Amino acid sequence: MQPHDRSSDAHPRLFTREEFHARQARVAGLAAAAELDAVLVWARGGGTYDHGGLAYWLANVYPQFPVIGNRLPVWSGRGHTVVVVPADGPPVLIVDVPYHRPDLVAVDDVRESPNLLDTVVAVLNERGLEAGRLGIAGESVLPYFWQRHIAGQLPRAQWLPADALLDRARRIKSPAEQAHMRRVAAIAAGTTDAMLGAVAVGKTEGDVVGAGLDYMARHGATLNNIGLTSGPWAASYSRARLPNWDPSRVLARGDMLRFDIVGQYEGYLFDLGRTAVVGQEPTVQQRALIDGARETVRAVIAAVRPGVTAGALGALGAEVLAGATFHEYAHPETRSRSSGFSGFGHGLGTSNEEPWLIAGDATPIEAGMILAVEKTVGIPGIGGASWEENLLVTEHGAEVLTWDPRPWV
Structure with a gap:
């Protein structure tokens, strides 16, 4: 033979x-x-x-x-x-x-x-x-x-x-890499859509994650990591154990559910954050959390252009977040908080890459970079919200590859 x-x-x-x-x-x-x-x-x-x-x-x-x-x-x-x-x-x-x-x-x-x-x-x-x-x-x-x-x-x-x-x-992605990252972003959007579509009263966190894993497996992608929390624990990034979700927790009406998911397709990463409210529209307090995360991300994205520094984008994110209305709902002993990551984004490719969108980073943003812009916030007793988009830096600004116009699901 x-x-x-x-x-x-x-x-x-x-x-x-x-x-x-x-x-x-x-x-x-x-x-x-x-x-x-x-x-x-x-x-x-x-x-x-x-x-x-x-x-x-x-x-x-x-x-x-x-x-x-x-x-x-x-x-x-x-x-x-x-x-x-x-x-x-x-x-x-x-x-x-x-x-x-x-x-x-x-x-x-x-x-x-x-x-x-x-x-x-x-x-x-x-x-x-x-x-x-x-x-x-x-x-x-x-x-x-x-x-x-x-x-x-x-x-x-x-x-x-x-x-x-x-x-x-x-740092700068080739035309072939940029084309591939568009394919990665399409799989990322399908994954988060599948997860959000599984959010319903009586379903579990495991059902939500399972819907995303099923979509990824059928489209050739692999999970790197996910931090998913809901209900009374939604103010935390994850439950700090494996798996990073509670497979048995049953979702109740009015629960907040948020997640930050990192996956890869043919070696290149996607990194997205999304938020849902189970079975109803958000309360005023929940809406303030969602708006705080989402509008901070959108403000940073709007400022992306060649020549601006990563530090300037990080400082802008901190300024917008500091003015968000959700802070007023926090009790003095619990305080509002930014969960998991104090920056506002990073480069993206075959791993989480430079630059980091944090105040003081002097790296200039250049056309051809892929960035993940993100923020997760939470208030114990109310919930938490994550929002994250992936974008390509062009000569004219940001081309968002994963844009989701829905404020919540």
């Missing part, structure tokens, strides 16, 4: 191989400009899609194996991937499982090894980088003792942070 030729499997390619090569060249150029000899780009998978984004963006690969502890020399770095991008020379992809798809993976030199850490050392020695200035991107997924293990075998190497370099490289 002949072995199966995986390269012959039909699979639509969303981005050309040349696009990935251009991304790799962009990182190599930035490395050279920063006087680095190479950048080691780390990504962690095994189910945490938000940490696999760098390798997905750079090489069209996602580490599938579960993250498990090292058992050197038999295995190490399981559930992780490394792309070594020299300033001069072709990149090397190091994966921890065999049988990669050469028709999909956008790096020609692929090393397959269950012992990721020692393979990184071997590749750096082979490429003459053992005494180089080496940048680390994806440092949040590179454990301290793993880096010590690698550095101990390369005592002449200099290690420098390089996350900011990757942030710059992928």
